[in-house]
Amino acid sequence: MAAGIDTRHARSCRSRGEGGRCNCTPTYQAHVFDNRGRKRIRRTFPTHAAAKMWRQDALIALRSGGLVPARTPSWLTPSTPSSKAWTTAPCSIARGSRTSPPHAAPTASEDLNRFLAGAHGQMPA
Numbered sequence: 001m002a003a004g005i006d007t008r009h010a011r012s013c014r015s016r017g018e019g020g021r022c023n024c025t026p027t028y029q030a031h032v033f034d035n036r037g038r039k040r041i042r043r044t045f046p047t048h049a050a051a052k053m054w055r056q057d058a059l060i061a062l063r064s065g066g067l068v069p070a071r072t073p074s075w076l077t078p079s080t081p082s083s084k085a086w087t088t089a090p091c092s093i094a095r096g097s098r099t100s101p102p103h104a105a106p107t108a109s110e111d112l113n114r115f116l117a118g119a120h121g122q123m124p125a
Contacts, residue, residue, distance in 0.1 A: 005030050005051045008044065030055040034062055041067065 006029045014020035028051035031042040041058065045051040061067035 002048075002052055002055075004032060004055050005048065007048075030058070032058045032062060032067075034067075 008027045008029050009016050009022060010024035010026075013022055013024040013026075015022040015024075025046075027044050027046055028048045029042055029044045030051035031040050032055060033040050043051075043054055043058075045054065058067055
């Protein structure tokens with residue numbers, strides 16, 4: 001097998017535990033390491049040839065600075081409309097059979113600000 005490409009078998013495949021002949025359709029996971037970000041970038045492909053091609057292209061893109069791993073999860077970016085709706089919706093957590101009324105539950109943005117303020121001091125408004 002080529003360096004940087006792993007064969008991934010199904011959980012029920014005979015080749016995993018017993019060392020028998022493969023009875024699944026394996027997938028191939030290619031990975032490269034980004035030294036700047038100190039992260040491994042992985043992608044899974046249905047064929048070995050596709051994984052090999054992506055890995056070659058990814059290595060070239062890493063050297064030229066074109067391939068950069070995601071630094072922030074997309075659900076944390078405040079510019080998306082769905083995240084704004086999520087942060088302003090009240091959070092009510094059921095405890096036993098009682099639920100708190102919506103006006104008593106803090107919004108997710110208040111919870112996030114309280115959490116960040118504890119770790120980094122007072123957050124600007």
